[in-house]
Structure formats: C-alpha cells, structure tokens
Amino acid sequence: MPRKVRVSVDLDICVGNAMCETYAPKVFVLNDDRQSTVADPNADTFENIMEAAQDCPVSAITVIDDETGESLFP
Amino acid sequence: MVTAISDEMFSGEAITDPYSYYGRIRDEDPVHWNEKYELWVITRHDDLVWMTRHHELFSSEFWSRDKRSPYPAIDESDLGLYQFMREFFMKWFIQHDRPVHTDQRKVVHKWFNPASMETWRPMVQQVVKDMLDEADEDGRMDVMKDFATPLPLFVIAQMMGMPFEDRKFIRSMAEKLLFIGRGEADRMQPLTDGIKELMEYLSPLVAQKVDLPVDENDLLSVLASGEKTGALTRDEVIADAILLLLAGHETTINLICNGTLAFTQHPDQWKLLKEAPFQDPDTVVRATEECLRYDPPVKSIQRIASEDVEMGGKLLKEGDRIRWFMSSANRDPAKHENPDTFDISRWPNTHVAFGSGIHHCLGATLARMEAQEAFKALAGRYDSISLETDEYEYQPSVTFRSLKSLPVSLK
Numbered sequence A: 001m002p003r004k005v006r007v008s009v010d011l012d013i014c015v016g017n018a019m020c021e022t023y024a025p026k027v028f029v030l031n032d033d034r035q036s037t038v039a040d041p042n043a044d045t046f047e048n049i050m051e052a053a054q055d056c057p058v059s060a061i062t063v064i065d066d067e068t069g070e071s072l073f074p
Numbered sequence B: 001m002v003t004a005i006s007d008e009m010f011s012g013e014a015i016t017d018p019y020s021y022y023g024r025i026r027d028e029d030p031v032h033w034n035e036k037y038e039l040w041v042i043t044r045h046d047d048l049v050w051m052t053r054h055h056e057l058f059s060s061e062f063w064s065r066d067k068r069s070p071y072p073a074i075d076e077s078d079l080g081l082y083q084f085m086r087e088f089f090m091k092w093f094i095q096h097d098r099p100v101h102t103d104q105r106k107v108v109h110k111w112f113n114p115a116s117m118e119t120w121r122p123m124v125q126q127v128v129k130d131m132l133d134e135a136d137e138d139g140r141m142d143v144m145k146d147f148a149t150p151l152p153l154f155v156i157a158q159m160m161g162m163p164f165e166d167r168k169f170i171r172s173m174a175e176k177l178l179f180i181g182r183g184e185a186d187r188m189q190p191l192t193d194g195i196k197e198l199m200e201y202l203s204p205l206v207a208q209k210v211d212l213p214v215d216e217n218d219l220l221s222v223l224a225s226g227e228k229t230g231a232l233t234r235d236e237v238i239a240d241a242i243l244l245l246l247a248g249h250e251t252t253i254n255l256i257c258n259g260t261l262a263f264t265q266h267p268d269q270w271k272l273l274k275e276a277p278f279q280d281p282d283t284v285v286r287a288t289e290e291c292l293r294y295d296p297p298v299k300s301i302q303r304i305a306s307e308d309v310e311m312g313g314k315l316l317k318e319g320d321r322i323r324w325f326m327s328s329a330n331r332d333p334a335k336h337e338n339p340d341t342f343d344i345s346r347w348p349n350t351h352v353a354f355g356s357g358i359h360h361c362l363g364a365t366l367a368r369m370e371a372q373e374a375f376k377a378l379a380g381r382y383d384s385i386s387l388e389t390d391e392y393e394y395q396p397s398v399t400f401r402s403l404k405s406l407p408v409s410l411k
C-alpha cells in the first residue's frame, strides 16, 4: 500500500518557481496566476512529492500523512 | 508646470533617488516606453509579477537575442571584448529559457534548498565574527570594503571547497568583475580579464572533480556532476561556477550595505532590532525582508518580448527590450501600506527583490541567511553605528543599487 498524503501550497508564499511541477507534474499544477496548486496529492510517488516539498525554494509546500495526521514536511 | 518624464536613467537624480524617479513613472505611466534607451520600463508590482511568471512571453535570452549595442555606450575599440562577453554569458542557465533552463537549474537547485542551506549557518556566523573582530580593533570600518564585500565571497568559496590560500586571488578577480553594473566606457577590459583569469583558475579544479565521485558537500563537485549526466558541457560547468561564485557578490554586498545604511538613518528601527530578544529569529528575519523591500540590491532586470504582448494598454512588440524595476514595485502603494516607510516589523512582506517565476533567485536562501547573520551580529555587538560622512554616492548603474563606500564608526 503506498503511503497516502495530504498536500497543500501556501499561495501567500509561493513564488511560482515551478520546480515542484518538474518533480511531480501530476500533483502540482500551476494555476492562471502561475502559482502551484495541488491537483491530486496521490498521483505521484511519495518520494517525488517529498522531494518537491524539500526543494521548494521558499518552503511553501506542506505534506501531511493522510492517516495519522503527522506532519511530514516541513 | 508639468514636466515630461525624463528618459535619462543615468542622471544624478535617478541614480541617487530611484524611488522618486521610477515612482513617478509608476504613478503616471506605469508601462513606459523609454525613447532614449529604446526599452520598456515596467514599474508596478502586479505587472512585474505577471511578466516574470509568463516566461514564454518574455524571454531571458537577451544576451543572445538582443543584437543592439550595449548601453551605456562602451569604447568602440572594446566591441570585440563585448562580443566575447556575450558569448560567455550565453552559456549560463540564467540566460536560457525552458526546457534547457530547467535541466540546467536542476543540477544545483537541490543544493540550495532551505534545509541544506541551514547546515551552513554556523560557518556563516564564524565568517561574520572573524570580520567584525577585525573591525573592532579599529573601532570603525568601511562596511562596503571590510564587511559586505568579503562576506559573500568567503562563504561561497568555502562552499565550493576552494583552498583558503586562494581567497586573495578570488577577491582580486571579484574586484574586476564589480565593473559589471557600471557605466564606465572602458569597463569591458577589467571584466573580460577577470572572467578569463577565473576560467583559467577553475579549469584544472573542475577537471579534477569531474573524475572523482560526487561529494554532496562540495558545490563545485555537484556542478561537475552535471557534466556526467549530460545536462551541462564542460564550458557550461565552468561558466556556471563563475556565475555562482559571483552572483551573490554585488547583490549580497548591496543588501548588507543598503540595510546598514537604512538602520543608521532610522534609529527607532535600529533600537527595535537591538531590543528584540537576541535569539528571536522572527525579528531578524522580518528586518532582513524589510531591507530587501525598502532598498533592493537589484534595481531592475531585463527581458526580451518573445511575441507581441499587450500590457497596461500598451503594445509590446516581439523583440522589444524590457526592464522591470523592483525599485518601484517594492514601493507600490497598491501592494504595500505606507510603502516609503522603513518598518522592520512589516509582515507579510511580499517584495520582489529576488524576482519571481521560474528564474526566482536560486541563492535567495543563502543571501537571506548571510544578511540575517550580519544584521544580528551588528545589533548584538554595537550600541550605535554612525556614518562618518553625509556624502555617500551610488554607482551609476540601472541594474544595481550599489553604494561606492559606507564608512562608519562603531560604538
């Protein structure tokens, strides 16, 4: 069973750097303002999602374990 | 009498007080055609963000696409050198659009992420401490020459695993490259000399690292790994190494100098910073962001229109040269309350000092950390920092907001 997560992007912080989209394009999709929004949080591997969160230059991405509610990032 | 907007961006007025000059353009003609330099001047926060986020409309490849002559003018005899320079800078990923840009940025992007930058904080603190210990002996310093210039360079050289003995050399190169944002007509010679010498210095170092396994703690080694994966050629590895060595140079220098100047001019804000519980990270973080907003190190950045685009009721034509100004965007009343007030408790602070979109500054986390540690150390050490002179001057650049020097006495 792959790990299920909840993912969100803080639009007050996101600078539209779009690196998250390059790591996990099915999860992170840029909206009309070219900021990142979450399409389907489980459409990519856990590793790719975590990589996107860690490498977001402004730490705008939050990842939470869907079952336990544990914060995985930041 | 109403006077027309002057298009002389290098006038004393525009250089000394860009906030009035570009602020007026923002208020009266926010998307302004500058007849003299034949370029669009973009001044509003919202327009700037929109433009930087639409990289498919506004290209970053201005070194390869802009065939017009350099400005301000350079000596006729130096046009060959200018050509060398253009060809060199075209190798940078900063100068590319997608998809090449993404592949090249990825090689080093992870290295600069917030968590890995944090591991370098103690090293930065040590470098800051060493330099201030030295200044203490004299009770004064030129913030520019003695503090702000060596700090970013020593930090990045350490990250690149460069031998300690080489710092003097690196610093002398850096001084030549400081001509980047300047207007002197003979600026090309020191620039090209500096770049050539750095290329010679780096070539054997890179050649060594390409053959060794990647050392994740060594930025030069990480960069060299891009050659193995095919994302970069050898020339590009070297060009990018020079970029990273120097990208934080003029910029971080300006952040530290302009921020220090702002504190000397606003004693109440200096007091706020000093009186904050010393370890309170929030105050220092917010103060740094306000310095970035209030007097941004980079005044403007270029683009070239990739197709015809309408903006603010004007038609920007394919191939048009464009400059967007954070100097005016960061003081845009539509975005910031009391934009001309220096207020270190301002939060959130959505300034655009690092740009936005896919080219958003790669070194932002590093620059922030350096400035935070610099301001924290100054506030922790000194009761007062006062200017030794009332006459301070800025470099005649449209790109950088650079003081020529900032002599202060320390108490």
Ligand code: HEM
Pocket (backbone or CB within 6 Å): B070, B071, B072, B085, B177, B179, B180, B181, B182, B187, B191, B242, B243, B244, B245, B246, B247, B248, B251, B298, B300, B301, B302, B398, B399
């Ligand atoms: C390794 C660091 C850098 C070097 C060696 C460098 C070098 C140069 C040189 C030689 C020019 C041409 C200046 C002239 O025509 O006199 C230039 C222009 C420019 N650079 Fe850089 N640059 C560096 C980093 C950056 C960074 C990080 C930025 C963005 C923040 C930047 C933004 C610009 C812009 C916007 C111009 C247009 C210049 C103008 O004509 O005013 N540069 N740079």
Ligand code: HEM
Pocket (backbone or CB within 6 Å): B052, B060, B093, B094, B095, B105, B156, B243, B244, B245, B247, B248, B249, B251, B252, B255, B296, B297, B298, B301, B302, B353, B354, B355, B356, B358, B359, B360, B361, B362, B363, B364, B366, B367, B368
């Ligand atoms: C206060 C200090 C700094 C300021 C204000 C600043 C500002 C900027 C700005 C405005 C851009 C966007 C350029 C564009 O959109 O064309 C940029 C890009 C860049 N900066 Fe910085 N910068 C600073 C420090 C640094 C440092 C310390 C480094 C590296 C060690 C760095 C490396 C870069 C690179 C590589 C890019 C190009 C990113 C890309 O094209 O994807 N900068 N910077």
Ligand code: SF4
Pocket (backbone or CB within 6 Å): A009, A013, A014, A015, A016, A017, A018, A019, A020, A021, A028, A035, A036, A055, A056, A057, A058, A059, A060, A061
């Ligand atoms: S990487 Fe971060 S800043 Fe960039 S688009 Fe994604 S969430 Fe936004």
